[in-house]
Amino acid sequence: MDDDGITHRVEADDRTRPRSMTTDDTVPDPLEEQLPAVRTALSNASRLLACLDFDGTLAPIVEEPDEAAPTPANEAAVEALAAESAVTTAIISGRALTDVRERIDGPSIYAGNHGLELERRGSVAVHPVARKRATRIERACETLETALEPIPNARIEDKRLTATVHVRSVPEAAHPVVERRTREVVDRFGGDALEISGGKQILEIEPSIPWGKGNAVELIDAELPEDTVALYIGDDTTDESAFRAVEPDGVGILVGDDEPSAASTRVASPADVASFLEWLETTGVELLAE
Numbered sequence: 332m333d334d335d336g337i338t339h340r341v342e343a344d345d346r347t348r349p350r351s352m353t354t355d356d357t358v359p360d361p362l363e364e365q366l367p368a369v370r371t372a373l374s375n376a377s378r379l380l381a382c383l384d385f386d387g388t389l390a391p392i393v394e395e396p397d398e399a400a401p402t403p404a405n406e407a408a409v410e411a412l413a414a415e416s417a418v419t420t421a422i423i424s425g426r427a428l429t430d431v432r433e434r435i436d437g438p439s440i441y442a443g444n445h446g447l448e449l450e451r452r453g454s455v456a457v458h459p460v461a462r463k464r465a466t467r468i469e470r471a472c473e474t475l476e477t478a479l480e481p482i483p484n485a486r487i488e489d490k491r492l493t494a495t496v497h498v499r500s501v502p503e504a505a506h507p508v509v510e511r512r513t514r515e516v517v518d519r520f521g522g523d524a525l526e527i528s529g530g531k532q533i534l535e536i537e538p539s540i541p542w543g544k545g546n547a548v549e550l551i552d553a554e555l556p557e558d559t560v561a562l563y564i565g566d567d568t569t570d571e572s573a574f575r576a577v578e579p580d581g582v583g584i585l586v587g588d589d590e591p592s593a594a595s596t597r598v599a600s601p602a603d604v605a606s607f608l609e610w611l612e613t614t615g616v617e618l619l620a621e
């Protein structure tokens with residue numbers, strides 16, 4: 332991604348930021364229009380893999396990342412769905428695994444750092460290259476603390492395998508400075524080993540390896556029976572690879588507006604996610620073949 336791309340992502344409003352990653356992406360249909368297809372996909376399967384993003388999906392976006400929490404309705408719906416014997420429920424987050432695990436209970440599987448760490452069956456697997464590059468992330472974070480200290484409200488979230496520079500509360504005029512200083516530090520400590528990507532009012536510093544949420548979803552899905560239908564709900568750029576992993580046989584649901592995405596379906600808000608998860612648990616699961 333070039334400088335202009337990153338600047339645009341950081342400065343643009345969440346709702347207008349372009350998210351299309353390939354020319355094949357189209358605007359997803361509202362859930363009401365796609366519900367017959369969702370019912371059919373469930374009817375053709377014996378098991379459901381339900382993968383859920385956290386921020387912006389289960390938890391409304393808030394200014395302060397530490398204060399993000401699932402809505403009570405989502406909290407209850409995830410717990411109920413996770414208790415269904417025909418459903419495997421997974422949280423797939425950009426947050427550190429230990430962080431997101433503390434924020435939502437119920438699922439048997441958690442992926443953190445955009446899929447670089449994966450907890451299932453009681454053990455955690457970490458991408459080996461990401462593990463090796465963690466020291467670079469640590470050094471970059473330490474240096475950024477000083478480099479961004481004069482910028483009002485700039486915040487660095489050290490997630491060990493990746494790091495996030497938050498600009499949501501930074502005055503708009505200072506965004507280019509944040510980006511420039513972040514890039515200088517990442518170049519210094521990362522070279523070709525680290526890269527910067529975007530998100531909702533954030534710069535993500537990550538190892539430059541071809542691994543994302545979609546790979547984590549594929550890994551989880553590969554261990555389930557062949558007639559499992561996979562579902563993924565997410566709201567941000569890093570969720571696109573996961574939408575691609577489940578579509579077209581499964582169901583990708585974008586939480587957002589009418590913007591192009593690899594997801595076939597969209598809902599407007601975390602409140603709508605809760606309604607859909609409740610429907611899945613009460614009605615959708617009944618559609619799965621015996």
Ligand SMILES: O=P(O)(O)OC[C@H]1O[C@H](O[C@H]2O[C@H](CO)[C@@H](O)[C@H](O)[C@H]2O)[C@H](O)[C@@H](O)[C@@H]1O
Pocket residue numbers: 384385386387388391392393394395396397399423424425426427488495497499530531532533535567569
């Ligand atoms: O994949 P996710 O679970 O959605 O994580 C993506 C990033 O989410 C968090 O940042 C976002 O949410 C914050 C709280 O609402 C908000 O302040 C920020 O502007 C958003 O970008 C999290 O802090 C990051 O580490 C995740 O990468």
